[in-house]
Amino acid sequence: MSSALPKAPRRGLADEAADLVRAAIFSGHFPPGAALREVELAAHLDVSRGSVREGLAQLEREGLVRSGWHRGTTVIDVTAQDVEEVYTLRAALDRLAATTARRTATSEQLSRLDQLIADMAAEIAGTADTRRLVTLDIAFHDQIYTAAGNGRLTTAWQAIRSQLHLFQLRRADAGYDHYRARVVDEHRELAALLRSGDRRTLARLAEEHVDSARRSLLAGLPD
Amino acid sequence: MSSALPKAPRRGLADEAADLVRAAIFSGHFPPGAALREVELAAHLDVSRGSVREGLAQLEREGLVRSGWHRGTTVIDVTAQDVEEVYTLRAALDRLAATTARRTATSEQLSRLDQLIADMAAEIAGTADTRRLVTLDIAFHDQIYTAAGNGRLTTAWQAIRSQLHLFQLRRADAGYDHYRARVVDEHRELAALLRSGDRRTLARLAEEHVDSARRSLLAGLPD
DNA sequence: TGATGTCCCAATGTTGACATTAGAACATCA
DNA sequence: TGATGTTCTAATGTCAACATTGGGACATCA
Numbered sequence: 001m002s003s004a005l006p007k008a009p010r011r012g013l014a015d016e017a018a019d020l021v022r023a024a025i026f027s028g029h030f031p032p033g034a035a036l037r038e039v040e041l042a043a044h045l046d047v048s049r050g051s052v053r054e055g056l057a058q059l060e061r062e063g064l065v066r067s068g069w070h071r072g073t074t075v076i077d078v079t080a081q082d083v084e085e086v087y088t089l090r091a092a093l094d095r096l097a098a099t100t101a102r103r104t105a106t107s108e109q110l111s112r113l114d115q116l117i118a119d120m121a122a123e124i125a126g127t128a129d130t131r132r133l134v135t136l137d138i139a140f141h142d143q144i145y146t147a148a149g150n151g152r153l154t155t156a157w158q159a160i161r162s163q164l165h166l167f168q169l170r171r172a173d174a175g176y177d178h179y180r181a182r183v184v185d186e187h188r189e190l191a192a193l194l195r196s197g198d199r200r201t202l203a204r205l206a207e208e209h210v211d212s213a214r215r216s217l218l219a220g221l222p223d
Numbered sequence: 224m225s226s227a228l229p230k231a232p233r234r235g236l237a238d239e240a241a242d243l244v245r246a247a248i249f250s251g252h253f254p255p256g257a258a259l260r261e262v263e264l265a266a267h268l269d270v271s272r273g274s275v276r277e278g279l280a281q282l283e284r285e286g287l288v289r290s291g292w293h294r295g296t297t298v299i300d301v302t303a304q305d306v307e308e309v310y311t312l313r314a315a316l317d318r319l320a321a322t323t324a325r326r327t328a329t330s331e332q333l334s335r336l337d338q339l340i341a342d343m344a345a346e347i348a349g350t351a352d353t354r355r356l357v358t359l360d361i362a363f364h365d366q367i368y369t370a371a372g373n374g375r376l377t378t379a380w381q382a383i384r385s386q387l388h389l390f391q392l393r394r395a396d397a398g399y400d401h402y403r404a405r406v407v408d409e410h411r412e413l414a415a416l417l418r419s420g421d422r423r424t425l426a427r428l429a430e431e432h433v434d435s436a437r438r439s440l441l442a443g444l445p446d
Numbered sequence: 447t448g449a450t451g452t453c454c455c456a457a458t459g460t461t462g463a464c465a466t467t468a469g470a471a472c473a474t475c476a
Numbered sequence: 477t478g479a480t481g482t483t484c485t486a487a488t489g490t491c492a493a494c495a496t497t498g499g500g501a502c503a504t505c506a
Binding site for chain 4: 235236237270271272273274292293294
């Protein structure tokens with residue numbers, strides 16, 4: 001939660017409002033399709049409508065909500081097509097991130113990947129809190145994008161990151177055991193290829209890693 | 224400029240403000256690094272600061288401007304690293320868009336590509352307005368993304384589209400003749416492979432198309 | 447003289463009030 | 477009775493005033 005220097009990034013109320021609403025969506029307080037009324041949120045969060053409005057615009061950038069002219073803002077629905085779109089794009093982004101990070105990652109960043117894998121393994125051996133497992137999974141990929149060091153690529157990743165989080169959460173709630181069974185091995189293999197794999201093999205694995213996730217999620221979607 | 228049905232999408236003032244400022248940036252009225260003051264813009268566009276603010280946030284999504292806490296908004300600078308980042312990401316996105324469109328494009332959409340190529344050729348044979356040529360070039364790729372039909376992919380494309388436009392404009396202003404010499408052939412080849420090429424060849428060409436553009440732009444950047 | 451602290455102002459962040467709109471409920475007519 | 481036009485209202489879009497902040501100019505001191 002803290003770097004060497006927290007660098008205290010003074011943020012605006014809009015950012016905090018966005019964080020709060022995002023957390024509420026992840027927690028299930030606002031289910032898919034729910035309407036997010038500005039006045040209601042403003043009163044509940046004790047900030048002005050302007051700030052809430054700006055925060056919602058931020059969530060729209062992340063693809064978590066949709067809004068239209070005078071039609072308000074609603075939480076996105078999780079349809080099969082949404083899943084298809086997000087995972088297809090993610091495969092392309094992950095492929096680029098991995099092959100780039102293979103050249104640019106520092107040994108420190110690579111050890112951080114090992115640490116995250118160890119955390120996953122510990123979590124599975126322990127209480128196996130699937131919610132936390134998903135967070136670690138995403139943090140692992142965050143780290144790869146950071147190591148790649150391409151700001152625009154990271155922005156594109158963040159534009160689907162929250163949606164992905166929502167999807168994986170739904171996957172977790174439905175109780176997919178084989179996700180827990182394979183998540184550690186798959187990431188360990190990715191980390192190994194990042195260290196000393198050839199580019200093409202790594203590229204293919206990065207794509208397959210995402211494809212397998214997509215298939216397993218789609219299999220459990222009644223939509 | 225007009226589809227069969229303009230479908231009159233009632234837009235807010237924020238969107239119009241964004242369009243106006245974007246055009247002003249492209250026209251050179253706001254050069255790279257220029258500060259975009261909210262009060263100034265609001266007065267000039269005759270809208271409130273709130274709308275300007277929202278419009279600027281939109282331009283930030285497009286990567287055309289950057290802003291920080293209490294430090295205002297400025298037009299992005301065009302450094303070598305920026306070019307590197309944008310074109311690298313674009314290669315990955317174009318690759319996915321092309322391989323997807325190869326499966327999903329309708330014959331109508333493919334003919335529209337041919338039409339755009341014809342427009343380019345006519346432009347070169349005529350006045351050779353490089354500014355319009357760049358617009359056609361980007362419209363060509365817009366069409367491929369539309370044909371791919373992946374909303375998230377299109378969003379990711381739009382997040383770098385404006386920056387790309389700015390880069391290509393600079394490239395045009397510097398007067399790169401061999402861009403004009405090759406642009407038609409390259410796009411014709413892309414269109415042909417979209418119709419009847421195998422996936423791997425198309426993927427490679429899509430990447431190379433972007434790579435050649437990047438190299439030619441970087442060669443002319445003193446930064 | 448140069449490093450440090452203080453003040454000030456221009457610009458952004460925030461807010462509540464007012465204007466406008468989309469959609470639903472109702473009334474009207476063929 | 478079903479389609480069309482009207483009214484109403486809750487919610488969003490817009491606005492201008494107020495609060496807060498970052499950075500530079502100036503003064504102060506070792």
